[in-house]
Amino acid sequence: MAADKNNVAPMIYSGYDYCTSRSNLTLGNKDVANELWPLIRWCFEYLELQKTNEGVYRSDSDELEGRAPAGKIDLSTNSIVYGAFKSAADLARELGNTKLSILYDKSAEELRRAIAKYFGADVQGYPTYRYYEGNTTLKAWICLPMTMGIIERRAGTIDALLSKYLWTNNGTLTQSGDKVFWDRATLYAFKGFFMNGATERALPYFKYYSSMRLLGDHIPYPVEAWPEGGPRHLSAESALYCRTVIEGLFNIIPIGFRKFSINPHLPIEWNYMRLKRIKAFDQLFDVEVVRQGRQEFLIVKAENGKIIKKTKMQGKAFEIVL
Numbered sequence: 001m002a003a004d005k006n007n008v009a010p011m012i013y014s015g016y017d018y019c020t021s022r023s024n025l026t027l028g029n030k031d032v033a034n035e036l037w038p039l040i041r042w043c044f045e046y047l048e049l050q051k052t053n054e055g056v057y058r059s060d061s062d063e064l065e066g067r068a069p070a071g072k073i074d075l076s077t078n079s080i081v082y083g084a085f086k087s088a089a090d091l092a093r094e095l096g097n098t099k100l101s102i103l104y105d106k107s108a109e110e111l112r113r114a115i116a117k118y119f120g121a122d123v124q125g126y127p128t129y130r131y132y133e134g135n136t137t138l139k140a141w142i143c144l145p146m147t148m149g150i151i152e153r154r155a156g157t158i159d160a161l162l163s164k165y166l167w168t169n170n171g172t173l174t175q176s177g178d179k180v181f182w183d184r185a186t187l188y189a190f191k192g193f194f195m196n197g198a199t200e201r202a203l204p205y206f207k208y209y210s211s212m213r214l215l216g217d218h219i220p221y222p223v224e225a226w227p228e229g230g231p232r233h234l235s236a237e238s239a240l241y242c243r244t245v246i247e248g249l250f251n252i253i254p255i256g257f258r259k260f261s262i263n264p265h266l267p268i269e270w271n272y273m274r275l276k277r278i279k280a281f282d283q284l285f286d287v288e289v290v291r292q293g294r295q296e297f298l299i300v301k302a303e304n305g306k307i308i309k310k311t312k313m314q315g316k317a318f319e320i321v322l
Contacts, residue, residue: 010050010059013043014080021087025094025254028282033095033257040088041100047081055114057081063141064182067228068174071132075119079144082111086149090255112150120153124165124176127156137176138165140185146192147247154196161189162201170226171209183213183222187240194248199265206244213241250275250287255319257281263317264289266296277303283322289313 024033050058059077062070085108092101121130124138131139146154165176171186193202213222222237251263258281266289274288284303296313
């Protein structure tokens with residue numbers, strides 16, 4: 001294998017590894033995972049060809065495919081590579097490949113440190129990330145590290161995303177000083193807010209966004225972008241809306257064929273929130289978070305109503321084995 005001259009493959013392959021590893025864990029089918037595992041490994045081998053001396057990964061394109069400046073080494077691609085390493089390590093463990101699981105966990109930790117060193121910066125007065133070398137304005141995709149579990153600069157990043165430089169009535173701008181917005185960036189930002197405990201700050205924005213997109217004059221789906229495309233509907237953005245709840249508010253992360261971590265953030269104004277008849281991990285189950293007085297309880301039930309887990313919430317993640 002050789003590095004591409006016009007190098008967009010790292011963005012594609014990192015996304016493949018992240019999505020395929022997570023979806024296989026969620027599906028809970030070992031046979032399917034074994035079938036796809038060789039391609040996951042191949043993509044990681046290709047990505048290693050793009051690794052720089054700074055420990056980050058080159059890519060000539062990011063998630064927006066050249067619609068906005070991204071440099072030759074961008075934060076989006078590197079954040080997704082990190083998430084891919086984490087989920088692939090979990091998948092390797094499930095497939096009995098201890099050696100690779102250790103390697104991918106180590107690679108993830110090394111990349112986490114490299115991201116902090118290479119991208120960490122004060123931008124327009126906020127301690128967050130520069131998006132690429134030479135970048136001096138805030139970009140919407142600074143939300144991605146915290147959605148992947150990289151939390152060191154989350155406070156400054158949340159402040160930056162909700163600042164006058166990025167936030168508008170239509171969600172977050174692609175970059176400061178621009179007028180273009182993409183719903184995918186806004187929805188990833190919501191997911192990051194909820195995952196990282198900024199629920200009370202984010203909920204008013206999320207409710208307004210929901211009223212406009214799902215119940216307002218542009219229904220019933222999120223849009224791809226504006227002014228590009230009309231703005232047209234796009235199925236991927238609509239799926240991201242669901243992920244803001246499942247992976248954001250409930251903070252469910254697959255970590256095994258029959259196992260997930262969960263760290264819900266119940267808004268103060270709600271007494272409960274529920275996900276009913278979840279089909280995942282080769283099971284059918286319910287998840288509920290209930291407030292009783294001043295205490296919150298997490299309840300996980302099997303399809304037959306049997307309680308799998310009932311525990312007091314303690315501000316930390318729980319591992320649930322189905």
